[in-house]
Amino acid sequence: MNTVNLLILVCTVYVALLFLVAFVAERSAMRGRGRWLRSPMVYTLSLSIYCTAWTFYGAVGYAARSGLEYITIYLGPTIVMIGWWWVLRKLVRVGRAQRVTSIADLISARFGKSNLLAVGVTILAVVGTTPYIALQLQSVTLSFASFADAVGQPGPGDGARASTALWVAMGLALFTVLFGTRNLDANERHHGVVMAIAVEAVVKLVALLAVGVFVVWGLSGGVNETLARIDASKIGNWQMDGGRWAALTFLSAAACLCLPRMFQVMVVENADEAHLRTASWAFPGYLLLMSLFVVPIAVMGLERLPEGANPDLFVLTLPLAEGQTALAIFSFLGGFSSATSMVIVAALALATMVSNHMVMPLWLRWTGGRASVSGDVRHVVLLSRRISIAGVVALGYVYYRTTGGGAALASIGLVSFAGVAQVLPVMIGGLYWRGATRLGALAGLSVGFGLWGYALFLPSLGGGIMPQDILANGPLGIAWLRPQALFGIEGLDPLVHAVLWSLLLNALTFFTVSLATFPTPLERLQGAQFVNVLNQAGSARSWSAGAAQAEDLMVMAQRILGAPEAQAFFEQEAERQSGRAVRPGALPEPNPDFLQRLERELSGSVGAATAHAMVAQIVGGASVSVRELLAVADETAQMIEYSDRLEAQSKELAATAAKLREANDKLTRLSVQKDAFLSQISHELRTPMTSIRAFSEILRDTADVSPEEQRKYSSIIHDESVRLTRLLDDLLDLSVLENGQVNLNIRQGDLREALDKAVSAAAAEGDAGLRVLREDAAAPIRLETDFDRLGQVFINLIANARKYCDAAAPELRITTRPLSDGQVQVDFVDNGSGIPLEARDLIFEKFARASPQRAGGAGLGLSICRQIMERLGGAVDYLPSERNAHFRVTLPATAAAARPARGKPKLTN
Amino acid sequence: MGKRVLVIEDEPNIIEAIKFFLSRDGWEVFTHSNGHDALEAVDRRAPDLLILDVMLPGRSGYEILRELRAQERWAKLPVLILTARGQTKDREMAAAAGASRFMTKPFSNTDILEAVRELAEA
Known part of the structure; x- marks a missing residue:
C-alpha cells in the first residue's frame, strides 16, 4: 500500500471514529446519562476550535514570516479567558437565561428581538466566515497535495485538488447535518458534535506537540541548541511593531468573543456556567501548549527545507522531509482535525443563524402563518437548518474555488477576525449599557461593517474586485477616502488602520445614535434583563x-x-x-x-x-419569562391584598379591644364608686342604729334608770329612728332622681308663696334660732314648675343655713329676682363664715359634709337639690362670696324657658 | 377611784350611751369628739384604756392610733377600735395600726363591757 493510500485510509478510519464518538455521545445524551459529556474538560477542549488549520499550520508560517507576532493570536483569547472572565460569565449567563441560539440571536434579543439586526449580524457572520471555511478546505487540500508531493507519489492535479476539497466539504456537511440537526433541542446543544470536537482538539494538540518534540529533540538536538538556532535566525532579530501588536491582540480577543463558532461552543453549547471557571485556566494552558513549538518548527523549517517552501506547511513537510511518515500522517491528522472541527461548528452556527433569522421568517411570511401545527414547523426548521448547513459549506467551497486559495492563510484569518470584531461594541454595549438602542446597534454595525469591507475586506481580495486606482487615489480621486489611508492618515499598517477606523467609528456611531434614540418597551425590558442578568439570577453558584x-x-x-x-x-x-x-x-x-x-x-x-x-x-x-413574572406579580398582589385585609381586620380588632378596655375601665371606676357609696351608706345607717341599739339595751337591761333618763333616752331612740328614716327617704329620692324616673307635678304658682311655705316648714323642723330675711321682687313672680320639688330645695337650703351658719345671731337673706331671659333667680345668703374653699367643690357630692359638726344630715341634701334643679331645667350653685355662704337657685319661669339640663356643677359669679 | 377610760367619738348619742354603762361599771369616763387634738386629749387624760372611733372629723382613728403607738408612753395602752365599717380590710388596717381589739357598730353594750374588762385585766 502506498503512503498516500495509507493516509486516505487513516483519514477514513479517523473520520469513522469521529462519527462513532459523536454517535455514542448523542445516544448517551438521549438516554440522559450524559453527565460525562458535560464535564468542564470537554467544554474547554471544545473551545479549542479557536485553533483552526490556520493556527495549526499557519502559526508556523506566521512565525517564519513575521516573527513572534503570531503570539498575539493566542494572547487575545488568553486575555479574554483570564482578564475578561466577567464578560464571559455575563455572556454565558445571558445566553442561558435567554436561550440564545447564536450571536445573531443574542444581539437581536438584546435589542427588542429585532430580526433586522439579526439578519445584519448573520450576513456579517457569513461574509466574515466564508473565507475562513474556504481557508480550511484549502488547508486540507494543500496539506494533502504537499503530502503526496513529498512522498514522491503522483500529486493530484488541479482537478483532483478541487475534488479533494469537494469531498471534504461534502463529508463535513454530512457530518454537520447528521449530528447538528438530529433533533431540535430547545437550547441548541449538540453533544455528539461537541464530543467529536473535543476528540479532535486532543488529536491536534498531541500532533503538534509530537512534531515539536521531534523537531527540538530529534532534529535540533535539544533545548539549548534550539534556542541557539532561534537566536541565529531572523526570527531572533524580529522587531516588534507596537501598534500592530496591540491591534492584533485586541482583534483576536474580540474574535474569541464574537466569532460565531466560538459563541456556539462557549455560550450555546455551555452546559454549566461553572465550566467557565475551569476553562479560564485550562484553555489558556491549551493555547500555550499549542504555541510552544511554533518558533522551533519555523526555525528548523527555514533552516532545513529548501528556499521557497511554503512555511504554512512546515508542520507537515518537516517530518516528511526527514522521512518520518508516521509522524507526518499524525501531523496531517492534526491539521485535518483543526480544519474539520472549525468547519463543522462554523457551519452549524451559521446555519442556525441563517435558518432562524432568514429562512424561517421568509418561510413563515410565505406560508402566511398557515402552519400552526408545531410538528409541521419542526419539520420545516430541521429542513431549513440542513439546507442552510449545506449552503454555508457550499459557499465556502465556491469561495475557495473562485479565489483559488492564493492568499496566505494568516491574512485571511485576520481579515475575518476584523470583520466579526465589528459585533463587539454592540455586544458589550448591550450587556452593560441599558441605554443602548436598536437603531444605535444597527447604525454602529452598518458603519463598522461598511468600513471593514471598504478598507480591509475588498482590498484584501486583490485588484480584481477593487480597482487599483481607488486604492491609490481614492474613489473619484478623493484622496482622504483612500481605503487604506482614510481621512488622510497614512503610514499605518493596513490592518491596524482598518481595525482602528472601523471599530472606532462603529462604537462612536453606536453610542451617539443610541443616545439620540429611544428604546421601545420591549428593548427596555430586554436591556434590563441583559444588563442585570447577574443580579437577577442571584448567586453565581454552580x-x-x-x-x-x-x-x-x-x-x-x-x-x-x-x-x-x-x-x-x-x-x-x-x-x-x-x-x-x-x-x-x-x-x-x-x-x-x-x-x-x-x-x-x-x-x-x-x-x-x-x-x-x-x-x-x-x-x-x-x-x-415575562408572562411568568406577571403571574408571580399577580400572586404577590393577591397575597398583599390578603395581608392588607388581615391588617385591616386586626386594626379593627385593636380598636374594638381599646373600646372594650375603655368600657371596662369605666365599669371598674363605677364599681369602685359604687363600693365607696355602699360603704358610706353602711356607715350612715350604722351610726343611728348604734345609738338606737345602745339605748334600747340600756333601757332593757338597766333596772335603775331614772325617769328623766328614760325620757331622754327614748327621745334619742326616736330621733335616731327619724334620722334613719329620712336617710332612707333621701337615698330613695336620690336614686329616683338620678335614674330620671321622677314624675314632675308641673303647675302654675307664685314664687313668694312657695318660699313662704318653705320658710315655715323649715322653722317647724327645728329651733327658730335662724332669722330669715326676705327681699322679694316688686312684682309677684309667676312660675310654672313642680312646686313640691322646688319647695324641697328651698327647705334644704334654709335647713343648711340653720345647721351650718356659725354666726352668733344667724341670719339668712332670701332674695328673688326675675331675669330678662325668662329665668328666675333666688339667692340664699347667710351671715356665717361660709364654706371653706377646699370644700366648695365637694358639697354637692353625696355624703359630703363641709362642716365638722354633727348636723344630723346624711350629706345627701345638696346632691338631691342639684338633681331636682336639673330636672326642673334650672340649677343650684354655691357662689363664692368673700364671706357668708351664698347659694343661688336659678330656674325657668315657665317650662318653655327651661335650659337644657347640665351634667356638671358650674360655678358662676 | 376606778380606772380611766377615754372615748374618742364624734357622735354625741353614742358617747352618751358608752359613758352610761362604763361609768356604772366603775370607770372614770372621759370623752373627746374630734380627731384634730385627739393625741393631746390622750396625753391630758392619761387613760388606762382608749375607745377610738375611726371616722372622726379632722383625722382618722387609724392615724391617731399609729402615732400613739409610736410613743413609748402609749405603746402598750389597750385600744379598742370601734367603727361603723366592718369589712375585713378595716379589720386588717386596725391590726396594722396596733389596735388591741376591733368592734363594729352597732354593738351590744355587754360585748363592749366585756371587752373593756378583758383589756383592763390583761
Missing part, C-alpha cells in the same frame, strides 16, 4: 451535579414548606425513585417527574407561577 441541584431545591423547599415537611417530602420522593427504603436525608434525583411534584407541593404555599419560577431558576438556571 449546580453542576444533580446532587447539588437537589440540595438547592431542598434548601428552597425548606424555606417554603418548613424543614421537617420538606425533608419528609424529599425522602418520600427518593424512596419512590429508588423503590426501596432510603436512609434519612437522602435526596431524590431531580428528574422531571420529581420537579413536577415539587412544584405542585410548593404551589400550595406560594402559588403555581412562583413555584415554577423558583424551580426553573434552580434547575435550569434559566430565566423567567
